[in-house]
Amino acid sequence: MREEEIIEKLQKLGLTKYESLAYITLLKLGPSKATDITKESGIPHTRVYDVLSSLHRKGFVDVMQGSPRLYKPVNPEVVLEKMKDEIVQDIESLKAAFLDLYREVHGEELPEIWTIQGFDNTLERAEYVIRSAKHEVLINTPFEFLNLLKKEIKGRKDVVFVIVSNFDDVPEWLNGDNIILARSGGAPWLMASWIIGDIDYALFFGALPQDKRREKFYSFWAKSPRIIQNYMHWFYTIYFDNSEVIKPLGYEELPKPLSLVNIRTLITVLKFAGLPRKAEIAGRMIDTKEPVTLDGDIVDYEYTPLTANVTFKYNGKELKVGGIGSYFEDVEGEKFILLD
CATH class of the missing domain: 1.10.10.10 (Winged helix-like DNA-binding domain superfamily/Winged helix DNA-binding domain)
Structure with missing residues (x-):
């Protein structure tokens, strides 16, 4: 430099x-x-x-x-690390202060969906989704846009990526053990793009713009677990399940424990990892809404367009565990931690 x-x-x-x-x-x-x-x-x-x-x-x-x-x-490392910690603390304090200010004026939470104008702003939001994710990132987008996220994807070895795109060949930078790749069939719905991080943030937009229309480009940004959970369901049932997996997860090479927050991502990972798998599941009992943390073994799973759950052996009995919003199962799972 x-x-x-x-x-x-x-x-x-x-x-x-x-x-x-x-x-x-x-x-x-x-x-x-x-x-x-x-x-x-x-x-x-x-x-x-x-x-x-x-x-x-x-x-x-x-x-x-x-x-x-x-x-x-x-020492530059010492002084810059100290500055980084102070900046992060200041940003978190400002975020809390801004939310409080919004509530004081409007008497409610921030809106759950925003409109983002400008292609460059959309790209920045997509990069932010990847940087801020703690467990998993789901991406469905043309390779033209995926290639713009190369630096951010290469920099995250600690989350699971599930990526659908119109691949010809798999580039070297997408060969990580933590990445699942699927090739779309070239259907028109590929024109819609989704970038989803955990259940915290999601970005959605349609066809990519021509250069002269970059500033008139619009995307939609969501920060709502309820909405994002639906986005995740559509990502799997509409996009991923109708695509061809061309690169599996390198499960055995990944560090454990491995944490996930979406039931369909969990089952997708289990298809590569095999069963049974020791796991810890945090969530709530469906009937009582009581918080629970369960230690046991995942021994089976059910995966259809309408249902997704795992069979969990716990204290000598079997429980059905679904994802957020479950009501047919025994447990509504909020976090799934694979231990081996």
């Missing part, structure tokens, strides 16, 4: 141009006198002491007392 790019990124983190120059100079020189920093960086002598004092307050520089006084750069 060029020095100009580093300075630009440091400025985004709150450093001034002179502070960025001084810190980079110290990384090059090691512990140095202010006059040496001025000579190497070009920072005016009248400004350098103020700049170094500010870097010290911000945690980028340690001051070594003596004659002459020396300035030492703090």
